[in-house]
Amino acid sequence: MPIEIIPLEPTLRSAIQQAFLKCYNLTLSEAACSLQVTRKEFEGTFSLPVFPFCKSCQAQPTELAETIGQWLQTHTDLIARYHVINGFLNLVIDAAIWMAILKSIADNPSYGHLPKQKRRVVVEFSCPNTNKPQHLGHLRNNFLGSSLAAILDAAGYTVHKVNLINDRGIHICKSMVAYQQFGGDATPASTGIKGDHFVGNYYVKFDQVYKEELALLPEGETPLILQKAQRMLVEWEKGDSVVMALWQKMNGWVYDGFNVTYNQLGVTFDKTYYESEAYLLGKSIVEEGVHKNIFYKRTDGAIAVDLEGLGEKVLLRSDGTAIYITQDLGIADWRYADYHFDQMIYVVGNEQTYHFKVLFAIMSQLGRPYATAMHHFPYGMVDLPDGKMKSREGNVVDADHLIDEMAGTVGNYMGHTHKTEGLTQEELEKLHHTLAMGALKFFLLRVAPQKRMLFNPNDSIDFQGDTGTFIQYTYARICSLIRKAQANQTLDPPSIQLSQLEQALIFQLYRLPAAIEEAAVTYMPSVIANYALELAKTYNRFYASAPILREANPSIRAVRLLLSVCVGRVLKKSMALLTIELPEKM
RNA sequence: GGUUCCGUAGCUCAAUGGAUAGAGCAACUGCCUUCUAAGCAGUAGGUUGAAGGUUCGAGUCCUUCCGGGACCA
Numbered sequence: 001m002p003i004e005i006i007p008l009e010p011t012l013r014s015a016i017q018q019a020f021l022k023c024y025n026l027t028l029s030e031a032a033c034s035l036q037v038t039r040k041e042f043e044g045t046f047s048l049p050v051f052p053f054c055k056s057c058q059a060q061p062t063e064l065a066e067t068i069g070q071w072l073q074t075h076t077d078l079i080a081r082y083h084v085i086n087g088f089l090n091l092v093i094d095a096a097i098w099m100a101i102l103k104s105i106a107d108n109p110s111y112g113h114l115p116k117q118k119r120r121v122v123v124e125f126s127c128p129n130t131n132k133p134q135h136l137g138h139l140r141n142n143f144l145g146s147s148l149a150a151i152l153d154a155a156g157y158t159v160h161k162v163n164l165i166n167d168r169g170i171h172i173c174k175s176m177v178a179y180q181q182f183g184g185d186a187t188p189a190s191t192g193i194k195g196d197h198f199v200g201n202y203y204v205k206f207d208q209v210y211k212e213e214l215a216l217l218p219e220g221e222t223p224l225i226l227q228k229a230q231r232m233l234v235e236w237e238k239g240d241s242v243v244m245a246l247w248q249k250m251n252g253w254v255y256d257g258f259n260v261t262y263n264q265l266g267v268t269f270d271k272t273y274y275e276s277e278a279y280l281l282g283k284s285i286v287e288e289g290v291h292k293n294i295f296y297k298r299t300d301g302a303i304a305v306d307l308e309g310l311g312e313k314v315l316l317r318s319d320g321t322a323i324y325i326t327q328d329l330g331i332a333d334w335r336y337a338d339y340h341f342d343q344m345i346y347v348v349g350n351e352q353t354y355h356f357k358v359l360f361a362i363m364s365q366l367g368r369p370y371a372t373a374m375h376h377f378p379y380g381m382v383d384l385p386d387g388k389m390k391s392r393e394g395n396v397v398d399a400d401h402l403i404d405e406m407a408g409t410v411g412n413y414m415g416h417t418h419k420t421e422g423l424t425q426e427e428l429e430k431l432h433h434t435l436a437m438g439a440l441k442f443f444l445l446r447v448a449p450q451k452r453m454l455f456n457p458n459d460s461i462d463f464q465g466d467t468g469t470f471i472q473y474t475y476a477r478i479c480s481l482i483r484k485a486q487a488n489q490t491l492d493p494p495s496i497q498l499s500q501l502e503q504a505l506i507f508q509l510y511r512l513p514a515a516i517e518e519a520a521v522t523y524m525p526s527v528i529a530n531y532a533l534e535l536a537k538t539y540n541r542f543y544a545s546a547p548i549l550r551e552a553n554p555s556i557r558a559v560r561l562l563l564s565v566c567v568g569r570v571l572k573k574s575m576a577l578l579t580i581e582l583p584e585k586m
Numbered sequence: 587g588g589u590u591c592c593g594u595a596g597c598u599c600a601a602u603g604g605a606u607a608g609a610g611c612a613a614c615u616g617c618c619u620u621c622u623a624a625g626c627a628g629u630a631g632g633u634u635g636a637a638g639g640u641u642c643g644a645g646u647c648c649u650u651c652c653g654g655g656a657c658c659a
Contacts, residue, residue, distance in 0.1 A: 039605065049604055051642050061642090086605050087642090309589095311658065350591060354657050357589095380591075381656080388655085419622055435624090447599065450591065452655060454598080464624055465610040466599080473624050480622055518602080530600065533609085544617095544626040551621095564621095586624075 005104045005111075006097060008510070009035055011078060012046060019071040024057040043083060044090030045507055051087050061087035098506045099495045102559075105509055105566050112512045112573040117156040122339050123149045125347035126267065129166040130254040131175040132200035134261055135389055135396035136455055137349070137382045140444045142267045144379055145347040146579045147445055147525040154577055155520035160339055163269040164331060167251055168276040169324070173232040175199050176246055177225060178206035188253050194400065196257030199250050200391065207392040233321055264403055266437070266579060271338070273331055279322040282330030285366070286315050294365050307361050310354070315362075328359050336370050343373050345523070350378035350450065377523050380452030382444075397457055406436035406461060413463070420585055431583055435469060438580045442468025445578050446529035466533055471571055472582050474536040478568035479584040481548060485561055493558030501542045505563060508535045509570050516577070525578055532574035539567045 016033045020026045032052070038044035050065045057064055062084055069082035069089050080094040105111050125145020128134055134142075145161070153159045166172075179202045188198040206225065213223035222230075235243045262268070286303055289295035295305045301318035315326055335344065346356060356376035364371035381388060382397075389396040410432045414420060420428060443461045447453055463469040498506070511531065519527040548564060551557040572582050 034602080036602075036604070042605080047605085049643085051604080054642075088605060349656090351656050353590065378591080383655080413624075417622090417624085443598095451599090452592065456597090459597085459611090462598090462611065467610085467624085469624055470610090473622080477622050477625085484621065526600090530609095533600095537609085540625065541627095543621080547621075549621045586622080 005108065005510070006101055008078065008093065008097075009046070011076075012072075012091070015072055015076050015078070016048060016068065019068045019075070020053065020057075023067050023071055024053075024059070026053070026056055028053075038090050040504075042085060042088075042090050043081075043092055045093045045503075046091045048089045048091070049087060050089055065089040093503075093507075095498050095503060096495060098498055098503045099559075101510055102506045102563060102566065103492075105506075105570075106562055112516065112570065113154055114156040114513060114516060119157045119342045120160070120339060121152050121157045121343045121345065122160045122162055122335060122341045123152070123345045123347060124162050124164055124335075125149075126269070127164045127166060127348070128258060129171060130196075130199070130251045131172050131203045132391040133194070133196040133257060134399040135391065136399065136402060137389055137396075139265070139399050139402075139440070140379065140382050140453070141347060141349070142262075142265055143441050143444050143579065144377075144449055144525060146267050147528075147577060148345070148347065148377070148523055150577045150579060151516060151519045151525060151528065154516050154573075157343075157520075160270045160341075161268070162335065163272040165272060165274045167274050168236065168247075168279065168327075169322075170229060170233050171203070172247070172251075173229040173236065174206040174226075175203040176243075176250060177229045177232055178202040178209065179250060180246065181209075181225070188256070194257045194260065195253030195255070196261070197398075197400075198257075199254050203392055204394050234319060237321055261400055264400070264433075264437075266581075273334070275327040275331070278330035278334060279327045280330070281334060282322055282326035282328070283316065285329040285333065286326060289315070289362075289366060292366070305362060305365070307358060307365075310358055310361060313358050313362075325355065325359060325362075329362065332359070332363055332368070332370075332374070336368070341370065341373060343375065344370065345375050345377050347377045347379070350380055352376070353378050377449070379449040382453045382455050385454065385456050397455060403433075403436060403440065406440060407432045409460060410435045410463070423585070431586060434581045434583050435463070435472060435586065438468035438472050438575075438582075439463055440468075441578055441580050442471070442529060445525045446533070448526050449524060468575075468578075468580055471532055471536045471575060472580075472586060474539055475568055475571050475575075475582040476584060476586040477543065478539075478564050478571075481561070481564055482568070484549060493562055494555050496555050496559050498559070499546065501538070501545065502559070502563060505535075505538050505542055505567065508538055509566055512570055512574065515574075519577070528574050528577045532571060532578075535567065535574070536571060539564075 012035060013030055013033050017028050017030070020028050020033075033048065035046040035048060038047045048065075048068070050061050050068070054061055054064060059067070065084040065087065069079075069084060069091070072091065073079050073082055078093055078097055079091050081092040083090045083092070123145055125148075126138070126142050128138060149159045149161045179199070182205055183202060188195040191198065193201070206229070209225050210223050213225055217223060232243055236247060286295060289305065290297070290303060295303050295315060298304050298318075302314050303316040304312050304314045306312050313325070314323070315329075317323060332344075335341070348356070353376065356374075360371055360374050360376075363374065383389070384395065384397070386395070414428070414432065420431065423431065439461050444453070446466070515527055515531040519525060542563075546560060548560045549557065551560060575582055
């Protein structure tokens, strides 16, 4: 049974409430005594700004802080000292407490996993189209989704990761038409091109031809190649055998390509849905809406819904074919039947905010009980210096290419060091990949999700400074220490006088559950990224300034080693929440 | 036109309404005979887009405007 970790904030808060009651006869709500982390230029761990209480206590800030500080020091054993500066009461936690916290963290193998809650969450992400390979923007989505799922899991929820493949629709028909027209009998195997790239090339080809034809046509006329695609969509929905065969063949190529990429990314799903399997269900929900008089048929034959404030929204084209939202209606019902979720999170770019408002409004009008459980988690685009990435125009940062390029950069760097001697070629390649993915994932995850990101292909992603590599490096150094430590080195050291830096490190270890909690409620993996970065920075400062294995005093040596072990474990845990692997050597 | 997100150092980003707004990159100085220098220590870099307002206290909340993106028309 692991030792209970002392809950510092709640204990302090109730002590402060008591202090105000005893000293000023003032009853404070728990929320009112909000503790903050002391700025690092002052001594202390937690600070209480006393300004808000001055009026009710009829006291000057300094006098008030002094009184409360005095009371806390004499009536609790958490506080060693206190300082009153500029109306802030800075509380210094007793060093013995830190020692106890370190031991309880070391003793708790599942540290960083919050208590299990009865809450079932479905996270939908990735959701690629089967007409093009994935680019940097898709990577942000994949990583945000995977990371969010890991964070919610650590926060105690039951999490299901699902993918939804956009495998049908007019855009898919476009690459099919282009292949029919220009592909001959070329295949990914015959050309040596990865399947998703192979199909993506025909999507680009379609757009070229479309634009050429459009330029030659009078205003308002539809290019022949687009007419073909539109006809093909109708034939597809009828189940035409030639069209279906082509569709299955081309999608198969794309899935082969996707699997390679997902493997590289380390992205997995509990279930994959296909829009082709849901659009009929979607259409039946449209019928249901018409029956209930929530939807109506327009004069042009399209089915639409009038959503107050959101305008009119078409749900089924006049030719009867399904559109994006038709499928989403079906998928929503299907998924609820599968999981009976308490919360459904759609990880989709912020360009679709309106789409999801519409979807949720419709589900609510249809009286679905889970409508209020659905949430859109919008994130910003990854833009290039000259604007948005557009697959059909070919100006994208291709995911596969970027990963290869980064692994190559790592490989070149490695050529100049000798730290990885003894690794086999296979292990070395795995290490290059781990480092490349670490840098890439961290680069995309450390930024607040709602922010749009700019990526300049000319500036490569860094491996130095505030990067995933920095954290991986810190971890590798800790592993090296542990390898070199004497086998008889105890990990149950006696209590010693801890330095400022050691106390600060323990405090940061102690903050892990709070960071997970915050990341989980705000849906922000960046909270974890920044937490891990700060921890690694503090540790590196400690590592540079204090001898660990070289320390002569065995008690101090043991404490420092234990501290290193704990930092390593917490770094590993935090990075796992970002789906980043840490190598033991680099 | 409407809705919405964003605007912080040259660049990329931090900062639960709290103290002198912090990091990294790039630039410049130091530190490898010692636990991994992908590191550490330091110098320099700011009217937080602008103006009002709320507050003991605003980068953060409210209003208006400016700039950028996205979406709906």
